[in-house]
Amino acid sequence: MNIHTYEKAWLVAAMVLIVGFIATITYGAVxxxxxxxxxxxxxxDPNEISDHERFGETGVEHLGGNEYEVNVVAQAWSYSPSEIxxxxxxxxxFYVTSRDxxxxxxxxxxxxxxxxxxxxxxEMTVQFDEPGEYGxxxxxxxxxxxxxxxxxxxxxPEDEFDxxxxxxxxPREVEAGNETTINATVSNGMQDGLETTATLxxxxxxxxxxxxxxxxxxxxxxxxxxTDALGEGEHDWTLTVDxxxxxxxxxxxxxxxxxxTNE
Amino acid sequence: MEVTRMSSTASRTYxxxxxxxxxxxxxxxxxxxxxxxxxxxxxxxxxxxxTDVLRFIDPADYxxxxxxxxxxxxxTFTIFFLVGIFTWAVTTSLDRGVVDIRFTWAWYIMMVVGxxxxxxxxxxxxxxxxxxxADVLFTFYAPLQxxxxxxxxxxxxxxxxxxxxxxxxxxxxxxxxxxxxxxIPLPTFMALTTTLFWYLCTLGVALSILVFLxxxxxxxxxxxxxxxxxxxxxxxxxxxxxxxxxxxxxxWYIMLPKLSGGKLFSDPLARVVFVLFLLLSTPVGxxxxxxxxxxxxxxxxxxxxxxxxLLLPSLLTAFTVVAxxxxxxxxxxxxxxxxxxxxxxxxxxxxxxxxLAGLMFAAAGxxxxxxxxxxxxxxxxxxWWVVGHFHLTVGTAVALTFMAAAYWFIxxxxxxxxxxxxxxxxxxxxxxxxxxFMSNAMHRSGLFGMPRRTAEPQYQGFNFEPAVGTVxxxxxxxxxxAVLLTVALAMFLLNMVLTSFNDDSDSLPAxxxxxxxxxxxxxxxxxxxxxxxxxxxxxxxxxxxxLPLASIVDSGGLFGPDISGFQLAIETDPALVLESVREVxx
Numbered sequence: 119m120n121i122h123t124y125e126k127a128w129l130v131a132a133m134v135l136i137v138g139f140i141a142t143i144t145y146g147a148v149x150x151x152x153x154x155x156x157x158x159x160x161x162x163d164p165n166e167i168s169d170h171e172r173f174g175e176t177g178v179e180h181l182g183g184n185e186y187e188v189n190v191v192a193q194a195w196s197y198s199p200s201e202i203x204x205x206x207x208x209x210x211x212f213y214v215t216s217r218d219x220x221x222x223x224x225x226x227x228x229x230x231x232x233x234x235x236x237x238x239x240x241e242m243t244v245q246f247d248e249p250g251e252y253g254x255x256x257x258x259x260x261x262x263x264x265x266x267x268x269x270x271x272x273x274x275p276e277d278e279f280d281x282x283x284x285x286x287x288x289p290r291e292v293e294a295g296n297e298t299t300i301n302a303t304v305s306n307g308m309q310d311g312l313e314t315t316a317t318l319x320x321x322x323x324x325x326x327x328x329x330x331x332x333x334x335x336x337x338x339x340x341x342x343x344x345t346d347a348l349g350e351g352e353h354d355w356t357l358t359v360d361x362x363x364x365x366x367x368x369x370x371x372x373x374x375x376x377x378x379t380n381e
Numbered sequence: 382m383e384v385t386r387m388s389s390t391a392s393r394t395y396x397x398x399x400x401x402x403x404x405x406x407x408x409x410x411x412x413x414x415x416x417x418x419x420x421x422x423x424x425x426x427x428x429x430x431x432t433d434v435l436r437f438i439d440p441a442d443y444x445x446x447x448x449x450x451x452x453x454x455x456x457t458f459t460i461f462f463l464v465g466i467f468t469w470a471v472t473t474s475l476d477r478g479v480v481d482i483r484f485t486w487a488w489y490i491m492m493v494v495g496x497x498x499x500x501x502x503x504x505x506x507x508x509x510x511x512x513x514x515a516d517v518l519f520t521f522y523a524p525l526q527x528x529x530x531x532x533x534x535x536x537x538x539x540x541x542x543x544x545x546x547x548x549x550x551x552x553x554x555x556x557x558x559x560x561x562x563x564x565i566p567l568p569t570f571m572a573l574t575t576t577l578f579w580y581l582c583t584l585g586v587a588l589s590i591l592v593f594l595x596x597x598x599x600x601x602x603x604x605x606x607x608x609x610x611x612x613x614x615x616x617x618x619x620x621x622x623x624x625x626x627x628x629x630x631x632x633w634y635i636m637l638p639k640l641s642g643g644k645l646f647s648d649p650l651a652r653v654v655f656v657l658f659l660l661l662s663t664p665v666g667x668x669x670x671x672x673x674x675x676x677x678x679x680x681x682x683x684x685x686x687x688x689x690x691l692l693l694p695s696l697l698t699a700f701t702v703v704a705x706x707x708x709x710x711x712x713x714x715x716x717x718x719x720x721x722x723x724x725x726x727x728x729x730x731x732x733x734x735x736x737l738a739g740l741m742f743a744a745a746g747x748x749x750x751x752x753x754x755x756x757x758x759x760x761x762x763x764x765w766w767v768v769g770h771f772h773l774t775v776g777t778a779v780a781l782t783f784m785a786a787a788y789w790f791i792x793x794x795x796x797x798x799x800x801x802x803x804x805x806x807x808x809x810x811x812x813x814x815x816x817x818f819m820s821n822a823m824h825r826s827g828l829f830g831m832p833r834r835t836a837e838p839q840y841q842g843f844n845f846e847p848a849v850g851t852v853x854x855x856x857x858x859x860x861x862x863a864v865l866l867t868v869a870l871a872m873f874l875l876n877m878v879l880t881s882f883n884d885d886s887d888s889l890p891a892x893x894x895x896x897x898x899x900x901x902x903x904x905x906x907x908x909x910x911x912x913x914x915x916x917x918x919x920x921x922x923x924x925x926x927x928l929p930l931a932s933i934v935d936s937g938g939l940f941g942p943d944i945s946g947f948q949l950a951i952e953t954d955p956a957l958v959l960e961s962v963r964e965v966x967x
Contacts, residue, residue: 119649120903125700132696136689143685143755147678152756154671154678157932161675163942194949219947220522220607222672222763226830227846229759231672235608236524236944237937238674253843257763257832259518261525261949262441265835270842 155232159241162215167191172213172239177202180281182309184208192234193217194260195267202254203272204246205279211243219260225271226253233258246273281307282314284362291369294350298343298368304329304359305336320355320368321348329359345370395469395793395892401482402472403794405489406465410787410794412493413461414877417780420453421870428819428863430836432856441951443836444516445506451519452503455775456538457496459625462783464492464545466628467572469790470635471549473892474566475556485548492541498534502527514948518834520614523594523605526946532595539583546576564901565909567648568635568894574655575627577915578620581922582663585616597946606941608675609933615666616926623662625775629782630654633702633739636786639895640732641709641725646701648897649904654701656908657694660918661687664925671758675936680929681755687925688753695746702739708898730802734785734809738778741816745773748824763834766827769820777816784873785809791880798886800879804872811869819862822855831855 121129146152167173176189176198186208191198193216204210214223214234221234232240254269288300300320306312310333318325318341331337341357348370356365396403423446429435430443438446468485472478479485505513505528513528521527549572553565565573589610596602638645645651667684670676707721715724726732748770751757761767788805792798799805829847831838838845845852907913 119905120647120899121650122647122704122899125647125650125697125704128700129697132693135696136692139689139692139750139754140686143757146754146756147682152759154681154755155674156678156681157675157936159674161936161942165943194947219525219949220611224763224830224832226843231759231762233670233673233763235611235674237606237941238608240674251843253830253840255830255832255840257835258522259444259447259525259834261947262444262516262951263949264444265440265837265839268840268842 155240155242159213159239161237162239164217164236167215167217173215178204180308187211187213190214190223191217192221192223194219195263197254197269200269203274205276206246206249206273207276209243209245211241214240220258221256221260222258224255224257226255228252249273249275280360282360282362284359284364286357286364288366291371292345293373294345294370296345298345300341300343302339302357303336304331306331309333314360317358318355321353323347393891394796394889396796398892399472399478402468402478405485406468407794409461409465409489413458414874416453416457418874420450420458421867423450425863425867428859432860434860440836442507445503448516448518449503452499455519459779460542463625463628467549470568470572470631471552474568475552477556479548480551480555488541488544488548492538495534495538495541498530502531523607523610524944524947526598526948529595529598532590532598536590546579549573549576567651568631570652571631571655573911574659575624577911578659578662578918579624581918582617582620585613589613602940603945604941604943606937607944608937612933615669618669619666620662623658625779629779630698632735632782632786635894637702637735638705638709640729641706642713643705643709645895645897646704646708647899648901649899650697650701652904652908654694654697656914659914660921661691664921665691668753671755672762675933676929683925685753685755699743730805730809731785731789733806735782737809737813738781741773742778745770745778761827763832764827765823765831765833768833769823772816772820781809781812791877792889793892795881796885797880797883798889800876800883804876808869808872811865815862815865815869818858822858826855
């Protein structure tokens with residue numbers, strides 16, 4: 119076969135270019151370790167997402183150290199959860215699946231980008247070094263409301279991050295003179311223990327409790343409130359644990375107005 | 382100096398040589414132009430809506446428009462033009478007509494019927510009187526579900542194209558009996574190798590539709606495996622881009638050298654290039670699924686290396702085409718390292734259109750190399766970058782070459798002179814300028830995460846942050862580009878229509894294509910062994926696809942875990958209904 123000299127040179131250059139491209143991609147995989155989405159996370163029946171161990175409860179979970187996982191369910195036209203918060207400097211593994219049609223889970227301005235195919239679980243591990251806000255969007259057409267499908271990922275400074283949850287149980291109305299209590303449950307989603315202070319402010323009164331909770335544990339707190347000191351009337355209260363707040367109003371009524379009703 | 386392989390018929394047009402075939406080709410071209418007209422106009426509607434320059438449709442209807450734009454331009458426009466060109470190429474280069482013209486009409490009509498079925502079922506998305514839904518885009522990913530008519534239409538269209546391929550093969554077999562010792566003429570060789578990989582790749586989409594999607598849309602089976610049908614789509618979905626690119630390549634190989642005033646640099650390497658496309662077009666489809674779950678990284682790596690090697694035939698083409706143009710320019714008196722460029726026939730719209738299309742294809746090649754880079758793909762996948770990329774490939778390399786070619790072909794098959802060469806020259810330049818605006822802006826916006834396929838990419842919780850420029854400036858460029866492209870499209874159609882009203886002309890050029898500096902006698906005969914290359918192509922497909930498909934079926938089941946169809950309209954969205962039910966009954 120008769121090939122012109124210049125064409126031979128071009129052929130060699132083209133092969134060098136191609137092999138060079140393959141080499142850079144291979145380097146990207148083994149050097150910086152950019153792994154592709156693959157089949158590691160397995161398959162799932164989209165009709166049984168709610169019973170699935172991973173997606174029954176979506177959101178951020180702490181695995182220990184600086185490792186977290188985030189379980190997300192995509193559906194037309196939202197993500198659950200739609201707002202995700204992780205600490206800077208962490209290594210976050212996302213697991214995403216779809217309840218209906220094919221979506222994507224795409225963090226704008228980063229290379230966090232995966233297709234979300236019903237029946238499959240997408241898994242990707244990412245490192246976030248800098249605090250900031252990133253939009254999440256769906257870049258695969260998923261029906262008429264596709265363009266409204268979005269979420270928000272917030273990377274917060276490490277020392278501002280926790281997985282503390284606070285819930286309260288308090289009466290709305292109490293007879294003056296009766297003892298009453300405001301109960302709180304503080305749960306710690308981190309694997310590490312949590313030492314903090316819970317503060318209840320009601321009227322002019324302030325109560326404080328030191329709380330120590332094991333990793334993945336929770337604590338019940340009980341605040342006895344002196345209704346005599348409060349006097350009759352509406353009293354707003356606020357319970358604070360670190361950055362978390364719960365509030366409500368307690369009515370102290372005279373003995374003839376009504377009974378001591380919890381709830 | 383024009384070179385002809387048909388000395389006895391040197392002054393005759395295609396219409397003089399093959400009047401019956403010319404009629405079919407003319408019909409195919411006009412079908413193609415109609416798809417281009419409608420699809421192009423819808424493109425303008427989308428560009429103006431997305432960029433918020435002018436919004437007069439409901440955002441929900443955007444996706445109906447987008448489905449029609451994709452199907453009409455990527456499938457109908459390109460493939461109707463292809464069957465026209467390939468019928469011309471086979472009959473011209475074999476210097477014999479098709480075996481049975483009724484068979485030729487039969488496949489053409491079958492493709493038309495398929496197109497109408499698909500078109501009408503898409504139209505159902507905006508016309509209430511038509512009870513069909515097909516807002517599933519060009520990729521029709523399950524479990525989005527279209528009306529059965531949409532899938533049936535696609536099948537008819539593809540089967541029509543299979544019969545067209547059979548027509549070219551029959552014609553070639555008949556010629557081979559008459560000319561047992563001759564090499565396959567280059568244009569026929571190109572048409573046949575392209576047809577072979579079309580057969581190979583369309584098996585995937587045929588399987589996907591006939592075994593899974595159509596029975597599912599008819600309610601015969603009640604579930605699909607979305608990853609399986611998606612993988613079968615992409616088994617076809619990358620090869621189809623080479624299918625519609627090959628007629629453009631054919632034009633660059635056998636017309637552009639002639640138009641430049643010279644000969645094709647190398648017939649043997651042209652054959653090597655088409656053989657490489659036959660071998661490698663199909664086992665690369667998984668590169669569209671780099672970011673899909675359920676497919677192991679190793680299979681993606683194999684698809685990536687195959688894709689990179691697929692650069693080779695395109696890089697070889699770049700050399701051969703430029704070398705042929707330089708040869709032509711020097712025949713015309715061009716001199717110097719780059720000075721020869723001035724000697725090219727830039728006033729000829731056929732030449733200039735094809736040359737500009739080739740230039741844009743080089744740019745598309747670079748963005749394609751980025752797309753092919755498995756790990757870089759994370760950054761651009763499904764972003765507007767990709768849309769910029771394929772508006773350079775199918776939207777310019779292919780479309781502009783076809784329009785330029787039409788300025789030569791329509792006179793050949795109608796016997797009428799082109800209405801205006803000046804208008805044609807202005808048209809190809811305007812297309813080039815319009816696409817420069819539109820595609821550069823699309824590429825850039827993909828880099829900061831602007832998604833493709835999105836009616837109104839304006840979000841509540843965040844803004845896009847371009848590294849250079851602004852979102853407004855990018856939108857303005859896209860809108861401007863779209864307007865210029867639409868004007869260019871109108872100029873093209875006007876010229877075609879007015880050409881048809883021209884009187885018959887006696888001064889048309891003869892139906893010829895480029896001769897070669899290095900002819901087929903310089904290449905080993907094994908290059909023409911189509912059975913051998915087909916066998917190797919099949920082996921490569923088996924190697925590339927058996928394990929991924931087996932693992933997808935193994936993990937998700939052949940028909941998936943009870944996944945029914947969705948037609949997600951804003952009014953009656955089942956997922957949202959489900960969600961509200963869940964809120965009521967926790």
